[in-house]
Amino acid sequence: MTRFITYTTRHYDKLIQAVLEHFEIVGLTLVISIALAFMIAMLVMEHKRITAWITRVFSMIYAIPSLALFALLLPVTGLGMQTAVLVLVPVFVTGGIHVDGLLDTSDALSSWQERSRRLEILKDSHAGAFAVITAAVYFIAWYGAYSQLFNGAENMRVIGILSLGFMVSRCLSGIGVITFPKAKADGTVAEFSRNSSDVLSRNVLIVYLVLLAAGMILIRPVWGSLAFVGALLIFWYYHHIAMKYFGGTTGDISGFFLCICEVGMALILAVVSNF
Numbered sequence: 511m512t513r514f515i516t517y518t519t520r521h522y523d524k525l526i527q528a529v530l531e532h533f534e535i536v537g538l539t540l541v542i543s544i545a546l547a548f549m550i551a552m553l554v555m556e557h558k559r560i561t562a563w564i565t566r567v568f569s570m571i572y573a574i575p576s577l578a579l580f581a582l583l584l585p586v587t588g589l590g591m592q593t594a595v596l597v598l599v600p601v602f603v604t605g606g607i608h609v610d611g612l613l614d615t616s617d618a619l620s621s622w623q624e625r626s627r628r629l630e631i632l633k634d635s636h637a638g639a640f641a642v643i644t645a646a647v648y649f650i651a652w653y654g655a656y657s658q659l660f661n662g663a664e665n666m667r668v669i670g671i672l673s674l675g676f677m678v679s680r681c682l683s684g685i686g687v688i689t690f691p692k693a694k695a696d697g698t699v700a701e702f703s704r705n706s707s708d709v710l711s712r713n714v715l716i717v718y719l720v721l722l723a724a725g726m727i728l729i730r731p732v733w734g735s736l737a738f739v740g741a742l743l744i745f746w747y748y749h750h751i752a753m754k755y756f757g758g759t760t761g762d763i764s765g766f767f768l769c770i771c772e773v774g775m776a777l778i779l780a781v782v783s784n785f
Contacts, residue, residue, distance in 0.1 A: 611765020612648060613641035618755070618762075625757055629693060632762045648773060655776035659783060668779055670729045674722050675737055679771040681719045682745045683764050688712050690749065693758035733782050737775045744771045 618628040620640035659668045688711050726734030748767035752759045 608765035608768045609645070609648070611762035612769040613645055614762045615766035616644035617641045619751065625755065628755060629760075632756075632760060648769060651773050651777060655773065655780040658780040659776070667730050667733070668783065671726050671734050671737055671779060672776060674726045674729075674734075675741065675775040676772060678719065678722050678726070678738065678741050679768050679775070681715045681722065682741060682771065683768050684715045685712060685719075686745070686748060686752075686759055686767065687764060688715070690752055691758035693752070693756040693760045693763070733779055736782055737778050740774050740778045741771050744774050 614632045617638040617640055618632050620638070621628060659665070659672070723734075723738045726738050728734070744767070748759075748763070748771075752763050756763060
């Protein structure tokens with residue numbers, strides 16, 4: 511502290527000059543930014559058709575600082591090939607259909623529009639800002655969970671619980687499709703529900719669910735129990751948002767549930783594996 515005060519009193523003229531130069535750079539940048547924003551706004555107002563393209567281009571430009579920060583953090587955090595492959599395998603296996611539901615539902619929930627408008631957003635092929643943010647958080651969460659889980663001494667037990675957890679999420683999703691009201695009369699969920707025997711399918715899925723829960727608990731009682739309870743809590747949350755914001759479930763909302771249920775169980779296992 512003494513050195514800082516001494517340096518400040520001796521070189522205050524240099525500090526003042528540096529501060530003024532900083533204000534000059536920031537001020538110039540701000541003026542240029544305002545001028546560009548004004549010109550782009552006038553261009554969009556005159557030519558409505560280019561609005562979507564301008565939004566996409568500047569969204570990518572806006573992401574550059576974040577990508578640069580990610581690159582700077584690589585030497586510190588590392589980037590394991592095994593973990594990266596594990597994160598991407600479910601996407602390739604499913605064709606990304608569940609992640610698509612995750613992003614569409616995130617856009618619809620973040621719109622704060624009325625129910626009918628939210629259902630329209632689910633069908634919109636364009637990805638909004640919240641969809642992009644959700645995708646980033648989703649894959650980073652998976653990467654962090656896998657990095658933690660596969661650095662431990664009990665990898666095989668974790669793999670066993672998580673593998674059963676993937677099947678648990680499918681069973682819960684199927685139960686939701688059968689028992690929840692349908693938000694739309696058409697679509698994948700409505701068609702599947704029409705072609706299934708509700709009572710029989712539900713009972714079979716419940717039996718599977720009980721067997722899977724027993725398997726998870728048998729592998730590691732505390733870890734398996736916490737992961738399964740976490741899946742049930744996320745299922746309750748799925749029912750809550752489906753009924754409150756959409757009036758029922760759809761294929762996209764079901765995909766949303768699958769994604770958050772699976773990554774939720776992985777994060778729970780990553781946390782409890784530290785104890």
